[in-house]
Amino acid sequence: MNKILLFNPKSAVAKHRIPNSILNIAASVEGRYEWVIVDGNCEEDPLSKIEEYLNTGEYKYLGFTVMPGPQLRQSIPFSKAIKEKFPHTKMIWGGYFPSSHPKVILESGYIDFIINGPGDHAFPQLIDALEYGTPYEFIKNLIYLAGNEVVKTAKEDLMDQDSLPTLPYNKLDTFYSIVNRYLGKTYLGNKTVAYHSSIGCPFTCSFCAVVPIYEARWKAKSAQTVYNDIKYIKDKWGADAIEFHDNNFFVSEKRTVEFAKLIKPENMSWWGMARIDTMDKFSDASLAIIREAGCKIIFFGAESGNNLILEQLDKGGTQTGEQIIRFAERLKKFDIIPEYSFVLGTPAPTAEQVQAQIDFEIDFIKKIKHVNPRTEIVLYTYSPVPTEGSTLYKQVQSLGFKYPQVLEDWISPAWESFDMRKNPLTPWLTPEMIDKIRNFEIVLNGVYPTVTDIRLNTLKRRAIKLISSFRYKIDLYKYPYEIKLLQRVWRYRQPEIQGF
Template identity: 65%
Template sequence: MNKIILFNPKSANWKHRIPNSILQIGASIHNKYDYVFVDGNLETDCWNKIKKYLDTNDYKYFAVTVMPGMQLRQAIPFSKKVREIFPSVKIIWGGYFASNQYKVCLESGFVDFIINGPGDEAFPQLIDALEKNADYSSINNLIYRKENQIIKTHKSDLFDQDTLPPLPYDYLNQFYPIEKYLGKTFLGKRTGAYHSSVGCPFTCSFCAVVPIYQARWKGKSARNIFNDLIYLKEKFKIDAVEFHDNNFFVSEKRTVEFAELVKNEKINWWGEGRIDTIDKYKDDSLKIMKEAGCKMIFFGAETGNDDILKQMDKGGTQSREQIISFAKRLRKFNIIPEYSFVLGLPAESERKVYQQINDDINFIKEIKKVNPETEIIIYVYSPVPTEGSELYEQVTKAGFKFPSNLEEWLSPSWENFDLRKNPLTPWLKPYIIDRIKNFETVLNGYFPTVSDYKLNSFQRKVIKFFSGWRYKTGFYYFPYEIKFLQRFWLKYRQPEIEGFYAE
């Protein structure tokens, strides 16, 4: 029986986390097919490792999880090499880059199949069909080429997460010691990563997972989440966890039940949620969450402009007033709100875009007044292919186009695009981008993030001192002295949310 390589391309230069995406696929075939893990984050010569497996002629499937940004540096050239050197090997891509950019992936000539969303059933069924040389057109969640036509099969319902097989942590441990994934963070000394749910029940027009999950969400039960974390605690000594769900807090009942279960286990945790969802939580729920180790929650605040929130299809009831009041409310419970903002959406004029950005800068400063502990993460707007949305139509009319060639994504500008750093959008001029980035530098100097535990109190005070006059006067131009201090001391990093790019 032919074997399978499950490849996780390098996704970060630091803060390596348990590769849940390939673990999930591994779980789906664990008792049926022979497979190996290759993690680009922990390999010194990743291509050589892959080639050694393929040289045996035992491995006929090369399966790659592909997120935007850094993972493309290995996913694209390695897949191309596999096709050139081992043409009989089937190359299968998953992850939301592959699902959202399926046309350019399949037209590359070196991607045979795309798993469009969860692969818990699609992946093993596809391998079954290929092994038997059988028809695969009726398998859900597939995208592939047939002659000159791209075929997208039916999207399956999301699976009951409690019925899925356990992740093969012990098997991964044979390839890469789990402790290498348990980094020190502000949460704890051995921080793990975990997915408790898939999808999100909302339809924000700037979110890359919306086309994949189509406003659907399924979560594990609180009891099963707890059991998994206790296993990781007892087996691998974790003392903290980041929930890399797209939306961990959909159900107040599930969240509270989990908090009640875990409150005596001394496990700190972080997750991603929505302001208008958690603002409906009772005070007692927030209190037990804090007691149970919830230290910080990531929220998409996005903007202080109510009209733009509607333009974003932000759903629910989120508003400028609520964003501020909720930050103030969380302060009472000592839970840090981590607010992300998406600046630079298109407008009717360049002047209007600049004004909207200045308005949001002032809004961020208002939030800092009511709750100085609020962490702020700033992204420059990057379009996602949410075809049919009003925002995406506006973006394309403004002249924005995605690359027509897969290898074009390897250029530095397009890599930064999907990291929301350099949007390549026609309406954002260099001086506007500079305005955003310079404010971000000053903001993170005046309010050093708690997430960067490497900065000591003296270093924080010095950076805050040099940033203070800029922050108070609104003079953000050329903040070279702040950048120097940030780079000089321990290669200080701006705060960034990994969960936003979760598998």
């Protein structure tokens, strides 16, 4: 009775991705413990599937990967139900959400341990300790409850990524067909694979959930290892495009160019995330090679065109508003689409200042669209991240912001919207401010529908642009019901919520 069940809670209604985080954990125990995967994206009734395994009496350990937002809908009630029905099981959560909110999770009474960051070593070491009754207090990357005290063990140095075992794709394929379940049709290609080539990020943005976990550290697989993995998936299952879900894929120009040269003959399209000030240092030759190798679109955290806001967000590096516009224009000649995210609604001393900041960002975004209309714009409202010692987090606490004190409260509709950075629940933002952000977003997406929505044909794009353009030109954003209706009828796809 020492088998392991690994659960990937439902995160999307379509275009499901390979559950890489759970596969990493599976790889860490492969050959030591028997394991199975239950994917909430692929099961009509995942709780029944989990209970079917547990009813055999062979499974004692459950590992859940838990991201903020939709995954909480299954993670919280499932964990509670399982613990009540199978009290002997050990419930272990990993992912950004539990690492950021350990107290409310452990005090729920039905989660036993949290893996705080990479679990490649921590997870199997914890299972060994629980199996053999040895101490787990010195296992790194662990959070648990000792009496009424939340205990966080020391952080482990990031391990060499090339030394980690290859993910067990073949065994995943026996549970859920990779071709039928995980290689979806997207803007990038007909069979798009999700892949992680690195962990962490070398920056300390105060609004980012990665920072408390990785503490400005970054480790990557070599270009050759990444290519070998992708080539294997392409040859075996026919993948023709790649989504790199790294927090920051383009940290190293040398590694990026080396990978581009390796992948170019495979004729695959790809996408990844980067920083503007990092990639602006790339040479023109490097950017040309990256595009020739199939890179079509890159996500950048622009966040704000206001240098004071960038400083408030502790963006770090050398990014400026001027650079954001200039870089969008620079990418035009390489035919690479920049996908810029902006964070609106950061705290300020007065309501007038908050509103002025929102108005500034709207005008700034329109300037970007003027120099490069193909720039994709993703809008978020600022959602606090519990970064210990962060000046910004102290500021939001002083203004009255509080997280839920009971775990079940996180699955209310309001807090789920908070996790998606659409409804901030922050006391300094008035309903009128939030409406202005959302209404501008509706108009903006009407004039410039995202290129990643492959269901929106040319006729529909022209029609919605025609209807939206007048509002956009005269800054009339209130009550855009006619645009909203078309977006709803045509099921307009927002990549920040639904992916490509």
